[in-house]
Amino acid sequence: xxxxxxxxxxxxxxTAPGGRRRRAAARAEGRAAWLLALPFCLLFLTFTLWPVLxxxxxxxTDTRSRDLRTPFAVNVVGVENYTRALSDPVFRKAMLNTxxxxxxxxxxxxxxxxxxxxxxxxxxxxxxxxxRLGFYTPVITSIVAVAVVWRFLLETDYGLVNTVLGWVxxxxxxxxxxxxxxxxxxxxxxTWRNFGTGMIIFLAGLQAVPWSxxxxxxxxxxxxxxxxxxxxxxxxxxxxxxxxxxTGIGYLQFFEEPFVLTSGGPLNSTKSxxxxxxxxFGFGNYGYAASISYIIFVLVAVVTxxxxxxxxxxx
Amino acid sequence: xxxxRKGTWWLYGVLTVALVAVxxxxxxxxxxxxxxxxxLRSAPPTWWPEAASLxxxxxxxxxxxxGGYFANSIVVAxxxxxxxxxxxxxxxxxLAMLDFRGKRALFVVVMTTLMIPGVVTFVPLxxxxxxxxxxxxxxxxxxxxxxxxxxxxxxxxxILGLPRDLVDAGRVDGAGELRIFARIILPLCGPALxxxxxxxxxxxxxxxxxxxxxxxxxxxxxxxxxxxxxxTGQNSTQYGLLLAGATVVVLPVLVVFMVFQRRxxxxxxxxxxx
Numbered sequence: 001x002x003x004x005x006x007x008x009x010x011x012x013x014x015t016a017p018g019g020r021r022r023r024a025a026a027r028a029e030g031r032a033a034w035l036l037a038l039p040f041c042l043l044f045l046t047f048t049l050w051p052v053l054x055x056x057x058x059x060x061t062d063t064r065s066r067d068l069r070t071p072f073a074v075n076v077v078g079v080e081n082y083t084r085a086l087s088d089p090v091f092r093k094a095m096l097n098t099x100x101x102x103x104x105x106x107x108x109x110x111x112x113x114x115x116x117x118x119x120x121x122x123x124x125x126x127x128x129x130x131x132r133l134g135f136y137t138p139v140i141t142s143i144v145a146v147a148v149v150w151r152f153l154l155e156t157d158y159g160l161v162n163t164v165l166g167w168v169x170x171x172x173x174x175x176x177x178x179x180x181x182x183x184x185x186x187x188x189x190x191t192w193r194n195f196g197t198g199m200i201i202f203l204a205g206l207q208a209v210p211w212s213x214x215x216x217x218x219x220x221x222x223x224x225x226x227x228x229x230x231x232x233x234x235x236x237x238x239x240x241x242x243x244x245x246x247t248g249i250g251y252l253q254f255f256e257e258p259f260v261l262t263s264g265g266p267l268n269s270t271k272s273x274x275x276x277x278x279x280x281f282g283f284g285n286y287g288y289a290a291s292i293s294y295i296i297f298v299l300v301a302v303v304t305x306x307x308x309x310x311x312x313x314x315x
Numbered sequence: 316x317x318x319x320r321k322g323t324w325w326l327y328g329v330l331t332v333a334l335v336a337v338x339x340x341x342x343x344x345x346x347x348x349x350x351x352x353x354x355l356r357s358a359p360p361t362w363w364p365e366a367a368s369l370x371x372x373x374x375x376x377x378x379x380x381x382g383g384y385f386a387n388s389i390v391v392a393x394x395x396x397x398x399x400x401x402x403x404x405x406x407x408x409x410l411a412m413l414d415f416r417g418k419r420a421l422f423v424v425v426m427t428t429l430m431i432p433g434v435v436t437f438v439p440l441x442x443x444x445x446x447x448x449x450x451x452x453x454x455x456x457x458x459x460x461x462x463x464x465x466x467x468x469x470x471x472x473x474i475l476g477l478p479r480d481l482v483d484a485g486r487v488d489g490a491g492e493l494r495i496f497a498r499i500i501l502p503l504c505g506p507a508l509x510x511x512x513x514x515x516x517x518x519x520x521x522x523x524x525x526x527x528x529x530x531x532x533x534x535x536x537x538x539x540x541x542x543x544x545x546x547t548g549q550n551s552t553q554y555g556l557l558l559a560g561a562t563v564v565v566l567p568v569l570v571v572f573m574v575f576q577r578r579x580x581x582x583x584x585x586x587x588x589x
Contacts, residue, residue, distance in 0.1 A: 026414065032492030033415035036405040040462045041421070043402065047459040048428055051436035051443065058439060071442055116333070123326045133576060134334045137341065140572050142521040144539040145561035148546050149344045152554065158358035160343060192337065200580055224322075253432045256523065260543060274434050278524070286438050293435045304430050 059291035065284030074287070081291035091292065093268050094276040097183065101272065102251045105187045109247055110240065112191055113198030118228065120199070121206040122214075132203075136196035143193075147260035150189055151176070176262055179269040186257045186270055193257075194250070198243045205239030206232070238311065245307040249300050341565065348372070348559035355554040371559035379556075380533060381541065381563060388537040391457045391526075392519040398461030399515045400508055407470025408496050412482050422471075429464045433524075441528060455529045456537065460519060466511050473507035474500060509578045513571065520568060538564045 054071065059081055061074040085091050116135055120128055138146065153160045154175040162172030175185040209232055217227050233240075255274035258264050264271035264279070271279075273296050280289040347355060349367040375381040409415065410422055440459055449455030477500065485495035501508075523539045530536050536544070542560045545551070572579060 029413055029492060030415040033409040033413040033418070035493070036409040036413075036496060037415075037421065040402040040406040040467065043398075043458075043462045044425065044428075044464075046443070047440065047461075048431075048436060048464075049424070051439035052428065052431060054439035054442075055435050068442055068445055071439075116330075119326055119330055124323065124330065129576075131330055131334055132580070133573070134338050136580070137338060137569065137572075140517055140521075140568055141341070142523070142539050142542075142561075142564045142568070144523055144543045144546070145344070145564040146340070148542065148557050148561045149340045151546075152347070152355070152558075153340060153343070158356060158360050160339075160360055163359050249430070253434060255434070259524075260546075274432075277434050277437070281438055281441075286442070289438050290435075293432065293437065296432050297435050300430060300432055 055290045055293060058287050059294050061287045063287040063290070065286060067286070077287070081288050082295070084288065085292050085295060090268060090271070091273070091276055094271045094273045097269070097271055098252060098254065098273045100183055101187060101190070101254055102248055104184075105190050105251050105254075106244055106248050108187065109191045109195050109198060110244055113195040113243065114202055114236075114240070116195065116199045117202030117206060118232065121203055122211075132200075135199055138193045139196040143256040144260055146189075146193065147257075151261060154185060177266055179267045182262055182266060182269045186261065189261070190251070190254065190257055194247065198247060201243050202236070202239060205236055209235045241307065241310055245303060248303055252299055252303065253296060341569075344558050344565070345562050348555065348562045350555055350558075352553060352555050355558075371555040372563075374556055375559050375563065379541070379545070381538070381560065383534065384536045384538045384541040385563065387453065387456075387530075387535060388520060388539075390453060391537060392516050394457045395460045395519040396512050396515045398457075399463055399466045400512055402462045403466030403511065404470045404474075404501060404504060404508065405496065406467050408474050408500055410467070410471045411474035411477075412479065412500070413492065425464045425467055429468065437524075444529060450529055451531045451535050453535060456526055456535065457519075459525070460522070463515070466515070469511050470504065470507055473504060477503055506578065506581075509575065510581070513575050513579050516571065517568060 058071070060076055060078060062077050062080075063071060063074045067074050116131075120131055124131075154162075156162060156172070156174045156177070159172075159175075161175070165172040173181045175181050213231050214227050217231060222230070253274050254272050255278070258270040258272055258275055259278070262270045264275050273292065277289050277292045277296070280292065343362075346362065346364060348371055349364040349369070350361070351366065351368070351370070354361055354365055406425075410418060444450060444455050444459070447455075449458065481499050481503075482495055485499050490498070521539065522537075523543065526535075526537045526540045527543060530540050533541075538560075542557070542564055545560065546557050551557075
């Protein structure tokens with residue numbers, strides 16, 4: 001690079017040559033910084049920022065797949081796509097399904113993750129690594145592979161789940177084919193697949209809970225549950241908040257589980273907002289799909305804003 | 316002192332049952348990949364294969380082109396990972412150590428996009444890639460993922476923690492800014508690069524929706540796309556074949572994960588992002 005100038009002039013050097021040299025050094029630093037930033041910026045502009053803005057524009061137009069080559073020669077229809085979405089019975093159903101998934105799935109995932117973290121943190125001393133590894137495995141595996149396996153496991157007649165239930169005298173339902181059970185099945189699968197992430201973050205958060213407090217409380221005769229309730233939980237509040245919000249944001253966009261396992265059925269019982277976006281994209285309704293994606297974006301932004309507000313109150 | 320011995324044993328019991336429940340689907344998948352379709356369809360299901368064979372795998376790589384899909388997955392994941400490591404660390408360094416006009420604005424814009432759902436960019440991204448003639452090509456699969464705001468965030472945070480004197484010392488020695496980045500800073504970023512590298516590689520390996528839309532003929536399929544299409548298409552009843560395919564998708568990831576387990580988990584604990 002061009003930065004072969006002398007080291008920065010000593011403080012107080014106000015003579016003209018020193019000042020000029022310093023300005024030249026600053027300019028060189030700026031040039032180098034932008035040179036380093038350039039590849040990122042080009043790719044980011046092209047593949048993130050531009051699509052984000054174009055999507056916003058599209059959401060106010062009647063763009064369809066036939067307009068692919070001329071995405072700007074389309075009619076601006078104002079908020080029509082948005083009003084259409086809010087009165088579209090299938091999209092309303094998709095919103096309700098997503099709410100069901102988030103409101104049941106997030107607490108369930110959180111409780112399982114926290115229980116696993118507490119048990120691994122102080123409950124046991126041996127084999128911690130094995131349990132941690134095992135519990136985390138579903139997080140890192142491909143949803144498609146997972147779906148192939150779960151479709152077998154949940155099979156009504158010869159699936160492993162119903163076979164095991166049969167041993168204890170329960171007649172298992174048609175998990176993925178019955179509109180009543182399809183969503184609970186997906187929620188259970190999502191919990192199985194995602195609690196490992198929360199567990200790892202909780203394990204890190206638990207390091208901040210001083211063990212001496214537990215010991216003191218135990219000497220005073222506090223039970224394990226009471227210690228958890230009155231020491232661990234209050235100290236873990238920020239972490240719990242963080243995990244619940246990140247899990248919530250992820251679940252708001254849930255897509256892959258119903259996409260590969262149920263295609264949104266039966267009877268739209270597992271169709272999520274993201275799935276509906278993809279479906280409308282598939283039908284070639286690009287403008288409409290874009291408007292739905294922005295509705296999801298707004299919901300995610302609201303949840304994020306609530307997180308910031310709550311975390312600030314925490315401090 | 317805190318837990319009775321009986322309580323501890325009870326806890327081990329519960330954890331072991333939970334572990335079996337969590338891991339059983341994977342064990343069943345691997346074992347199932349050695350079974351025949353007839354055995355997979357029998358009720359009650361078997362656990363160990365009655366007549367283990369490699370037929371399913373032989374079919375996967377001869378009749379179907381899983382070798383080719385595997386290669387596509389590897390190429391895309393390696394290119395995406397390399398791009399993220401290089402470009403995100405370069406910007407991360409500039410944001411952490413250098414002064415330049417527009418720095419704050421750039422940082423704010425990049426960080427704002429962190430929370431934008433992927434579904435928002437999906438449609439225009441497809442329009443863009445289609446108009447560039449990149450549908451059904453490998454560049455169409457990897458170009459949109461070469462950089463990530465998350466990678467910048469991770470690298471910037473890490474580099475902020477390095478001593479600033481390193482940069483000044485480099486300048487005194489007459490090294491240019493790019494040289495300081497490449498020779499002094501980057502070699503110290505090992506842990507952050509490892510975390511970012513593993514997360515990016517796994518993310519790309521498991522990425523499904525984008526390749527499903529962009530890869531339209533067999534020669535550009537990645538593993539998850541091929542598996543998804545076969546599991547809903549004409550091979551949907553060849554259970555053994557599908558389980559073998561799922562095993563081929565999952566095993567490399569498990570191996571990578573076991574090797575780098577510790578670094579990986581530290582990365583997640585500090586960034587909170589999977």
